[in-house]
Amino acid sequence: MYGMVNKAVQDMVCSQFGEDQWEAIKKKAGVEDELFISHEGYPDEITYRLVGAASEVLGLPADEILKAFGEHWVLKTAAEGYGEMLDAAGADLGEFLVNLPRFHTRVAMIFPKLKPPSFAITDRGERSLRLHYHTHRDGLAPFVVGLLGGLAKRFDVEARITQIADRTQGADHDEFQVEW
Ligand code: HEM
The missing domain is CATH 1.10.260 (434 Repressor (Amino-terminal Domain))
Structure with a gap:
């Protein structure tokens, strides 16, 4: 990376x-x-x-480190170095997450050798959605939980993030139910 x-x-x-x-x-x-x-x-x-x-x-536990790292990534690393990019991706949590599948395409303009994750959104409700996370890397689902927690803080909302499919348990990919 x-x-x-x-x-x-x-x-x-x-x-x-x-x-x-x-x-x-x-x-x-x-x-x-x-x-x-x-x-x-x-x-x-x-x-x-x-x-x-x-x-x-x-x-x-390593999962706790990854979660804390995800939050830090959104609230410090990305906010301080790439604030405009974050701002452009959405003005609230729902809008940001709906735009997330396209987000790393823009990141790849700065980092051409990026091997980005890929995200998809389904089951969108007024204040909820399901986030699908695909990656060729292992063990990073807790990082995603931390990233989502950081985004909730960024947009000043209480969010409930539940992992509902887990690749380590044999699922095809990781899925998260996000409610706020
Ligand atoms: C401006 C903000 C962001 C930048 C500059 C950025 C950049 C990057 C970079 C450089 C990597 C390492 C991948 C590589 O080197 O091949 C990465 C990985 C990753 N990013 Fe982002 N990112 C940003 C925001 C986000 C957000 C908001 C999310 C999700 C909520 C996210 C999810 C991930 C995940 C899960 C990985 C791990 C790689 C994998 O799953 O295979 N990123 N990102």
Whole structure:
């Protein structure tokens, strides 16, 4: 994944747990990079190793780390670096999520080697919808839950996010029911 992702993991750990913890996590993960370059590609394995090491060092389940990371991604990483892009994608949660399937097409203009997730929306109600998440990567559904939680905070609404299909349990893809 692009270095921006690892950089954001670093930023989340440093701001929420401190620099010392980050150094310990990097050491445990066997990652020697002094810094990550946002627009350079890194093997996905680096990101997975960082998340695994963060889970051990901080004593939190990896799913919790991924959730916290998803929130941080929306509220800090994307908001600070790509605010206009987020603004253009919707003025409320419903509008944003309806536009989400097209979102990474625009991201790919900045990151041409992006291997983006793909999203689809079905069962749209007034304040609810079903979000389908397709990816060629494993284990990132909790990241999506965190991203959705971050979006709810961004739009200042209480949202209930329930995973209703789980690829790790044999489903074809992950599905989330989102109500707000
Ligand atoms: C301006 C905001 C955003 C930017 C710049 C951005 C950019 C990226 C980048 C660089 C990656 C790594 C993929 C790669 O390097 O191949 C990524 C992955 C991902 N993004 Fe975004 N993204 C943004 C917003 C969002 C939002 C709002 C969501 C969903 C609610 C989202 C969902 C994901 C997911 C789930 C992945 C993991 C990759 C996978 O599932 O295979 N992103 N994004």
